[in-house]
Amino acid sequence: MSGALDGITILDFTRFQQGTFATLLLADMGAEVWKIEQPGGDPGRRLGVHGDGFSAYFESLNRNKRGIVLDLRKSEAIEAVHRMAEKVDVVAENFRPGVMDRLGIGFEALRCRNPGLIYAEGSMWGLQGPRAHHPGYDNIAQAAGGMMMATRQNEEAPHAPLMGTADQTGGMILAYGVLAALVARCRTGSGQRVDASLYGSQIALQGIQFARALYSVPLNPPGVASSSFSYRAFCGDGAWIAFGYLTGDFWPKLCRALDLEWMMTDPRFAEPAERGRHNHDLVEVLDAQVATRQSDEWMERMAEADVPCTVVQNYHDIAEDAQAEANSYILSYPTSRWGEAHAQGFPATLSETPASFRHEAPATPGVHSSAILRNAGFSDEESAALFACGAVQGV
Numbered sequence: 001m002s003g004a005l006d007g008i009t010i011l012d013f014t015r016f017q018q019g020t021f022a023t024l025l026l027a028d029m030g031a032e033v034w035k036i037e038q039p040g041g042d043p044g045r046r047l048g049v050h051g052d053g054f055s056a057y058f059e060s061l062n063r064n065k066r067g068i069v070l071d072l073r074k075s076e077a078i079e080a081v082h083r084m085a086e087k088v089d090v091v092a093e094n095f096r097p098g099v100m101d102r103l104g105i106g107f108e109a110l111r112c113r114n115p116g117l118i119y120a121e122g123s124m125w126g127l128q129g130p131r132a133h134h135p136g137y138d139n140i141a142q143a144a145g146g147m148m149m150a151t152r153q154n155e156e157a158p159h160a161p162l163m164g165t166a167d168q169t170g171g172m173i174l175a176y177g178v179l180a181a182l183v184a185r186c187r188t189g190s191g192q193r194v195d196a197s198l199y200g201s202q203i204a205l206q207g208i209q210f211a212r213a214l215y216s217v218p219l220n221p222p223g224v225a226s227s228s229f230s231y232r233a234f235c236g237d238g239a240w241i242a243f244g245y246l247t248g249d250f251w252p253k254l255c256r257a258l259d260l261e262w263m264m265t266d267p268r269f270a271e272p273a274e275r276g277r278h279n280h281d282l283v284e285v286l287d288a289q290v291a292t293r294q295s296d297e298w299m300e301r302m303a304e305a306d307v308p309c310t311v312v313q314n315y316h317d318i319a320e321d322a323q324a325e326a327n328s329y330i331l332s333y334p335t336s337r338w339g340e341a342h343a344q345g346f347p348a349t350l351s352e353t354p355a356s357f358r359h360e361a362p363a364t365p366g367v368h369s370s371a372i373l374r375n376a377g378f379s380d381e382e383s384a385a386l387f388a389c390g391a392v393q394g395v
Helices: 018-028 056-062 075-085 099-103 107-111 138-144 165-188 198-205 207-214 248-257 272-277 279-290 295-304 315-319 322-326 369-375 380-389
Strands: 009-012 032-037 065-070 090-093 118-123 192-197 229-234 240-245 309-311 330-335 339-344
Touching (some): 009 018, 018 065, 018 118, 018 165, 065 369, 075 107, 099 107, 107 118, 138 165, 138 198, 192 198, 369 380
Parallel strands (some): 009 090, 032 065, 090 118, 118 192
Antiparallel strands (some): 229 240, 330 339
16 A cells, blocks of 8 residues: 555755654655765764664664765755755755755745745754754753753753654654645645754643643642552562553552552542652552562553553563554564664554555665656756766765
């Protein structure tokens, strides 16, 4: 079956992570992505390199894309971009605002050639405001966007809880913006400019916490405002399990699953407010009880009782998880240079137009240069001239 975005073509100038994840999500859904690399290749190729030269960073962000090398310092390459922009639906880039304009291939310049063009920008700070043209990357976004302070424990130094979170989130939001613009174009026939910033995406990710922190009335103590409960505990086999619920009717189920029925009537634990006030006693009981059995026993008991639960998994556990495999959340596929690769799969499932793996990331810079030029309408003579002057490199 064809993908949901089959027939959509993207001219992709993105580098590193934020923008490349956005175009990956669109490529997985069937879009034809022409990845533009600079001479020497996307700098992401040199990040996180393994001993044999494999870069999980590059490979996992660029599968299902075709690669061409353009030297944008040459006027012939700029003119080639203008011609290619006439053939595509989307141009994507994540340079600092203004870079593409100075090259002569920004939104205004390209939409003159293609009024239906969607021009997607992955920025650091957004297009407006005093910091719009300042540099930045994932770590800066997590610092400015509140994530470092929100996850800070006690008086420890602020730090990013997981590197790449802002980039990945920013990529998702950029892809979301592109899809919305494509839907709007179906109604109006007009393209538009789309921006998603790392800074704004971090704020959106923490929307509930943001609204809560800025509300003037103090939050009720734990256990009073809500009957939800979330916890993790250490099992007798050395594994951790996580369990909990969002509504109070699960509390008796949890007590039965843990062989702690007496807690259902204990005055300290019978009601949500009391559990909140006696939280220290509660976790002591849970820790002691969970440590008496192995994780698979607790998982079985909680599943039978319909209590939300899981073993706390690392990446290797997830790779072997039948649930992840059944839903294509983990993808294993062949590569021409590195053997079998393993990466994140497809987070959204479409019944009629599913996401799919079609080919590996461009194995070398410019490996599809000739094919992309041909698909963009360049004659063999025109392509040869571009190669000869160095505007296009590769094969």
